[in-house]
Amino acid sequence: MRRTAISWRDARDRGGGLLFALLFNALLLLALLTLAPRPDQRQEDLRPLTTFDVAAGNRAETAEKTERRREEKRQARAAAAPRERPVEVERRPEVETPLPFLVLDGAQMAAADIGRMPRGGGDRGAAGQGDQAAVAGPGEGPGGVQLFEAEWYRRPTHAELSTYVPGNAPAKGWGLVACKTVENYRVENCQMLGESPQGSGFARAVRLAAWQFLVRPPRVNGKPMVGSWVRIRIDYSQSAGPAGGDG
DSSP: OOHHHHHHHHHHHHHHHHHHHHHHHHHHHHHHHHOOOOOOOOOOOSSSSOOOOHHHHHHHHHHHHHHHHHHHHHHHHHHHHOOOOOOOOOOOOOOOOOOOOOOOOOHHHTTOOHHHHHTTTTTHHHHSSOOSOOOTTTTTTGGOEEEOOOOEEOOOHHHHHHHTTTTTSSSSEEEEEEEEEGGGGGGGEEEEEEEEESSHHHHHHHOOOOOEEEEOOOTTTTEETTEEEEEEEEEETTTTTOOEEOO
């Protein structure tokens, strides 16, 4: 009986020590697990995957370099090319061209002397035979040129003249112009000399209509003096209409 009681007591003491050792080991393991660093948990990357073409990028870079080299070559050729010097144009001072003068020799001046020429009806006969019938005094034309009396090759019509007459023109009057004779019986460069009544606009009407006039060039010793100046007078009347006049 005594041995049995001792064995039970020993077993109880041994069991309590074993239990204590197990409990101590459990606490120690828990402490180690608590103090040990936790492994990093990687989160899943939800961003979309981006792809790029390396070959395409290389081609674009190559094209850019090629274009850059071409541009450098063009600039080098432009710099090496000889530059053309601008042509310097000599500027001459503008000189006003005077109106042409009719140069006559001694015989022509004598033939044109109005003091020796017949007047009235004899003028027409003289004009038809050779020299001009009558000449206005020297210096009456533009720039001092001599004016010859105009001789019609064809008188202007009422329709040709009336177009240029002002609407408020007087009932009667006249306009006087000086014109330069040219080929084909034409006249040009007409300039106003006078009008009556003053301010009526008749002189301007004659000048505007003169492009239609057909006038024989003056003749000296039977030779037509194309390029000489003549004076042309047109008489206006509302009753009879405008009429061409030689003086």
